[in-house]
Amino acid sequence: MxxxxxxxxxxxxxxxxxxxxxxxxxxxxxxxxxxxxxxxxxxxxxxxxxxxxxxxxxxxxxxxxxxxxxxxxxxxxxxxxxxxxxxxxxxxxxxxxxxxxxxxxxxxxxxxxxxxxxxxxxxxxxxVLALAMTEPGAGSDLRGIRTRAVRDGDDYVVDGQKTFISNGQTADLILLACKTEGDRISMLVVEAASTPGFMRGRNLNKMGREAQDTSELFFESARVPVANLLGPEEGQGFEQMRDLLAQERLVIAAMAQAMMERALSLTLAYTKERHAFRQPLFGFQNTQFKLADARTQIAAGRAFLDSGVARHLKGDLDAVTAAMIKLWITETQWKVIDDCLQLFGGYGYMDEYPISRLLRDARIDRIHGGASEIMRTIIARSL
Known part of the structure; x- marks a missing residue:
C-alpha cells in the first residue's frame, strides 16, 4: 500500500x-x-x-x-x-x-x-520508541523536571530519573526530556543498547494495562552524543512538546472512545443473554435507559472526536479544543464503562469478564497526557 x-x-x-x-x-x-x-x-x-x-x-x-x-x-x-x-x-x-x-x-x-x-x-x-518525560517529582508540570544534560565535548552527560514510562522495558530509542544550559528543556534521543550510564529500573505493577511495560529509567553520568539532540539547538524541547500535545490528546481520546464503544457492545450482548426474573436483563426499563444513555454519550463522543480529527488534519486544532475533547471523552468513558459493568452484576467484578479489565484499563486515561484537572485549567484560562 x-x-x-x-x-x-x-x-x-x-x-x-x-x-x-x-x-x-x-x-x-x-x-x-x-x-x-x-x-x-x-x-x-x-x-x-x-x-x-x-x-x-x-x-x-x-x-x-x-x-x-x-x-x-x-x-x-x-x-x-x-x-x-x-x-x-x-x-x-x-x-x-x-x-x-x-x-x-x-x-x-x-x-x-x-x-x-x-x-x-x-x-x-x-x-521501539518511548517518551521519557515524567519524573517522580514532575508529572503534568514538565517545567519541574530535574533530569539534566551537561555538554562535555561531543557528548551530553545526563543525570536523572524518569518514571511511569510506557514501553520502558522494550524501548530501543528513548526520547528524553531534560534540562540543558540555562535550565531550558531539550529533547535527546537515547540509544538504549549503546548508552553507558543508562539503566532500566523495574517494570512497574499497575491496576490496569498489565501487558504494557511501564518502567523507571535511570541516568547516572550517562553519555549521549550531542548528535542525538532533537532540533537545531538546545532549549527547543518545551516548544516541541507543545506542538505535539494536541495530537497526543486526540490519541488518548480515540483510545478512550474505542474502549467505551467496546463496553457497550459487550454489555448489549450480555444483557440480551442473561435472564433474571424470567426475562432477559435487557427487558427491564432500567437496563434500557442505562444503555440508551450510554449510546447517546458514545455518539456525542464520536462526533466530538471526529470534529477534532478533521480540524487536526487541516492544522487548526487549538490546545483548548484538544483539552476539551480529551477531558469530555475520558471522563465519559469512565462513567459509561462503570455503568456497563453495573449491569453485569457480580460477574462484572470477576477478572475473567472483559468488562472488568476495561474498567481498570480505562482509569489511566483521565491521568496521562495531562490529568483532567490540567485539562480544566487549560480550558478555564481561555474563558
Missing part, C-alpha cells in the same frame, strides 16, 4: 482507509488471540515478535513519509490502528505511544541523517 494510494481522492481514500483498518483487524485477531493477551499480561510485556509482525503488516507509524520507510499516510491511519487496539482489547500493546506520540518527534524535529538512520527501523518494529 503506497503513500500515493493513501493520499488519493476523497472517495478512493475512504476505501483505502477501510482496507487499512481491515488489515489491522485481521492482523490483531490472528496474532493476538486470548491466550497471547493473557500471557502478555502475566509477563508484563508484549513479545517483540508481535512488534515486528505489526511492522511487517504496515501498522507501525504509517504516517512516516515514504522516503524514510513509511507510507506517508495521514493521521486517520494512526487512529485506525489505535481504535482497533481499543476495540479488540489490546490496550497493553504500546503501538500508540510508539507510532502516534513518539515517532512524530523524529518526523518533525530530527535531522535528515537522524531520520534516515532511525525511522525505517521504527516503521519495521526493529526499533
Amino acid at each position: 503506497t503513500g500515493a494510494a493513501l493520499q488519493s481522492g476523497a472517495g478512493d481514500d475512504d476505501d483505502t482507509l477501510t482496507l487499512f483498518r481491515d488489515t489491522a483487524t485481521r492482523f490483531f485477531e490472528r496474532h493476538a488471540p486470548a491466550e497471547a493477551l493473557e500471557r502478555w499480561r502475566e509477563q508484563g510485556v508484549v513479545d517483540r515478535d508481535f512488534w515486528r509482525g505489526a511492522g511487517a503488516a504496515g501498522l507501525l507509524a504509517p504516517s512516516v513519509p515514504e522516503a524514510y520507510g513509511g507510507v506517508g499516510a495521514d493521521f486517520r491511519y494512526e487512529l485506525a490502528v489505535i481504535e482497533e487496539i481499543g476495540r479488540l482489547g489490546l490496550e497493553g500493546f504500546g503501538a500508540p505511544v510508539h507510532s502516534a506520540l513518539a515517532a512524530p518527534y523524529l518526523v518533525h524535529f530530527a535531522t535528515e541523517q537522524q531520520k534516515r538512520e532511525w525511522l525505517p527501523k521504527v516503521v519495521s518494529g526493529e526499533l
Whole structure:
C-alpha cells in the first residue's frame, strides 16, 4: 500500500482507509488471540515478535513519509490502528505511544541523517520508541523536571530519573526530556543498547494495562552524543512538546472512545443473554435507559472526536479544543464503562469478564497526557 494510494481522492481514500483498518483487524485477531493477551499480561510485556509482525503488516507509524520507510499516510491511519487496539482489547500493546506520540518527534524535529538512520527501523518494529518525560517529582508540570544534560565535548552527560514510562522495558530509542544550559528543556534521543550510564529500573505493577511495560529509567553520568539532540539547538524541547500535545490528546481520546464503544457492545450482548426474573436483563426499563444513555454519550463522543480529527488534519486544532475533547471523552468513558459493568452484576467484578479489565484499563486515561484537572485549567484560562 503506497503513500500515493493513501493520499488519493476523497472517495478512493475512504476505501483505502477501510482496507487499512481491515488489515489491522485481521492482523490483531490472528496474532493476538486470548491466550497471547493473557500471557502478555502475566509477563508484563508484549513479545517483540508481535512488534515486528505489526511492522511487517504496515501498522507501525504509517504516517512516516515514504522516503524514510513509511507510507506517508495521514493521521486517520494512526487512529485506525489505535481504535482497533481499543476495540479488540489490546490496550497493553504500546503501538500508540510508539507510532502516534513518539515517532512524530523524529518526523518533525530530527535531522535528515537522524531520520534516515532511525525511522525505517521504527516503521519495521526493529526499533521501539518511548517518551521519557515524567519524573517522580514532575508529572503534568514538565517545567519541574530535574533530569539534566551537561555538554562535555561531543557528548551530553545526563543525570536523572524518569518514571511511569510506557514501553520502558522494550524501548530501543528513548526520547528524553531534560534540562540543558540555562535550565531550558531539550529533547535527546537515547540509544538504549549503546548508552553507558543508562539503566532500566523495574517494570512497574499497575491496576490496569498489565501487558504494557511501564518502567523507571535511570541516568547516572550517562553519555549521549550531542548528535542525538532533537532540533537545531538546545532549549527547543518545551516548544516541541507543545506542538505535539494536541495530537497526543486526540490519541488518548480515540483510545478512550474505542474502549467505551467496546463496553457497550459487550454489555448489549450480555444483557440480551442473561435472564433474571424470567426475562432477559435487557427487558427491564432500567437496563434500557442505562444503555440508551450510554449510546447517546458514545455518539456525542464520536462526533466530538471526529470534529477534532478533521480540524487536526487541516492544522487548526487549538490546545483548548484538544483539552476539551480529551477531558469530555475520558471522563465519559469512565462513567459509561462503570455503568456497563453495573449491569453485569457480580460477574462484572470477576477478572475473567472483559468488562472488568476495561474498567481498570480505562482509569489511566483521565491521568496521562495531562490529568483532567490540567485539562480544566487549560480550558478555564481561555474563558
